[in-house]
Each structure stands twice: as C-alpha cells, then as structure tokens.
Amino acid sequence: MLSKNTVKFIKSLHQKKYRSQSGQFFVEGEKSVLEVLDSDFLVDLLLVTENFQQKYARRLERFKGEKILVTQNQLEQVGQFQSNDSALAVVTMKSNEAFTPTRDELILALDEVRDPGNLGTIIRIADWYGIKKMVFSLHTAEFYNPKVIQASMGSFTRVKFFYGDLQEVFTKWRLPVYGAFLKGENIHEMKSISPGVIVMGNESNGISGEIEKLVNHKVTIPAFGEAESLNVAIATAILCDNFKRLLGA
C-alpha cells in the first residue's frame, strides 16, 4: 500500500534540493521505467499499476527492490505526468565521476545549457548518433530534473556523463574541440573531420569567452534564410549529423 510518507517523499523529489539530499530521482511512464529497469541504474522503489504489473510480470520478477501496487490516480498525484497508467520508479543517482575519453570517439560538452527540455532533447540526440559520453559545465541544467528525464525518452540510461569545469577538463584531455560559431568553417564544405569534443553553448549567450579560447575548430552551420539563430538542441542535432556523416565518409 502507498503510505502518506512515501507520497510525501516522492513529491519531494520534484525539487532539486530534496533530490540532492536523498541522492535519488524519479522516472515515470512505461517506456522510461522499462528502460531504467534494464539499465545499470539502481531502482530503489517501483510504483506499478495492476495493468503494468500484468503486462510485464516476467520482467518484474527480476526486480528485487520494493514494489507497490497503485492506481493510475495515485501515480498521477505523485508524478509530473498528466496521464500515467503504468509505473514510476525511484532511482539512485550515479556518482559524479569523470571518464577518460578515447581518441576515436565523439564527445558532447554542454557549456551552460540551462533549459531542462533542451538538455533532455540533446541527450536523446546524442543517443541517436551513438555518442556515449557527455560532459556538462557546472551550471548546465540538472541531469536528474524530471523534465530532463522525460525529454530524453529513456536515452538518459545510455549516456556516461559528469559535471565539471570545462576549462580544466578540456585542458586535461587535449582533444580537438569543435564549437559552432557564426564565423567558422562551413560544415557542408568540410571533407573530413577528426573525432573530438563538440561543445554547445548557452541558449542566450552561446559558448562563453573562456571556453571559446579552448575551441580549436570553429565550425558554422550554413544559413540560407533570415532566421538569426537556431535552438541549441536543433544546432546540436545538425552538428552531430554532419560529424557522423564526415566521420563515416
């Protein structure tokens, strides 16, 4: 049975402060809950509807944590989804550990991307393009924000990431660093490219001055019309698409 304390606890996880305190976050909806169950994340608590329980009975047998049967109405009260007739999982955050990149992979770095929807969409794009590692500046949106988790559509389970000082990180890595600027090399005209780090900047201000100094390849998404800019998630997708095309060529 769903206790008042559990309801209160899950509701507290809507706020960053309480997520940080408990070291946990929540994941909701059929697809995302199934993906987090199959991932290397530790699921601590699972709220499931009768419907979800029946549909995935065999898959749930493997789950050894606490499981509570709830109604759709109860799920919708504790989560953020307007409609959720399947499940919600409370999950332990991963520790913030830096990874070591190899020289043959693309890495995505975000310099102060603040909007959770943008971060989640970018994680989904990275997953589409097989980019497995991301690094975030310290003030980039919080990975465990429910809006990030939702927008990533399950892709959050498949990315390695950490938050750190990008200046220090880039200096340590000594990899090629690519950034999108208005006056860079036209990415449609490039014939080849080396793997490295693609850095994407803040929604309003772009890549910060300190990070720009560490960008050694300025690239440009060619414009053919009059829009002044592209949304950061859109620009990320276009760069990833061009990089993968050029790396495959």
Next chain:
Amino acid sequence: MLSKNTVKFIKSLHQKKYRSQSGQFFVEGEKSVLEVLDSDFLVDLLLVTENFQQKYARRLERFKGEKILVTQNQLEQVGQFQSNDSALAVVTMKSNEAFTPTRDELILALDEVRDPGNLGTIIRIADWYGIKKMVFSLHTAEFYNPKVIQASMGSFTRVKFFYGDLQEVFTKWRLPVYGAFLKGENIHEMKSISPGVIVMGNESNGISGEIEKLVNHKVTIPAFGEAESLNVAIATAILCDNFKRLLGA
C-alpha cells in the same frame, strides 16, 4: 489608456475560438513585435511600454494603427509571457490562400504536427534554411497559437503557408515528395537530390497511410545509437540541412 474592454479582448485572443471569430492574433516581446511591424502583416493595435516607445521612437513613427502606452505589469497581464517590458501587437490573420510552387524550390509540408512548440520551431528552422513556403494538413497545430508565434522567434513573418488537404495538394502539384521513414534511402549516402516537397509526420504516428502513398522518395536519417526516434522538429532540421547540402553540391 488601456481600457477594460481592450484587456478583455486581448485576453480572449489566447483562445482559438476568439482568434477565429475576430480574425486576429497577438505577438509579444521586443524582437517579434519589431519583426511583425516590418512584415506584410497588418498590425491593428500596439501596446508599448515607455521604454520600448523611446528605444524605437523613429521606427514607431511609421506605424499608423492604434498605439497605447502601458506598463510592464499591464503587458504581462494581457499576454502569455512571464516577463515582457517591451510590447504586444494585435495583428490581422492572413487569408488561407494556396500558393503555386515553382520547380526549383524546397517546400515543407506538415502532416498532423500537433504540438504548437514543434510547429513554431519548425517555422524557425524553415526560415534558417531559406524555405519560404509551407503547407499544413487541416489538423496541424494552428499557426496563430501564441506558442507557435513565440517558438518561431519572428520567423512566422517570413513564411508563406496555407492549410489544406495534403492528398489533394500533392496530387495537384505533381512534384517529388520526400518523407522520412525507417526504411528509406540513407540521406548521408545520397549524391544529389531534386527540389520538391519534404513532408513531416505526426509526433506519435509519423506520416499517415494516405500520405505515404504519395511519397515517391523515402529517405532515412541514419541512426548510430539506440534511441528509437527523434523529435519531429529535430528530424525536420536534419532533413533540411541534408537537402540544402545536396542541392548546393
């Protein structure tokens, strides 16, 4: 002075029903209001703050419609922006007139794209890639929804569009029709392409069965990872980028 009736009228324009009745919509924020003033849209009423009035005094001299001086607080009460210290314009909708495409341009068609944020973002992408004409199926999100206008970042002023039955339209035009499908030609491997219509489908269901029959070139955005799909605005951007690259090559 801002009358109660004017407040009530502008607030009514948040709802589609009243937009349709009056044939008007509203545009808010510095950039979008300036763009609509410079466009071929007819601006009927302008609410401006002292600040906006002073900053753009010369530009506003040319404006012959009704202009009301308001406070930032008043703007925020009538509009949808949380913060707006500049202006809001009430604008006359354009009539829904079909255009005739030429054979050397790209046209974007949307088949039941329902989310206003996606529609606005797609309009901005079209504008970036110099696509000047769009056609929308009858149940695609409403162009004049405030969320569409906001997400388009002023690009809504630069696109020709109409709503119609896509089957009829495509049959009449007899142009190449391109659509994104999981099993199509890999767009990274294509060497050239002809101008035509790019059709994008619904967020959940993709391109509908009737429209699929009229697609004569199925193309695929190659995936390199495990995400099952891309958001429709992201997919639109990637297709437009590849089309412009191939057309320029």
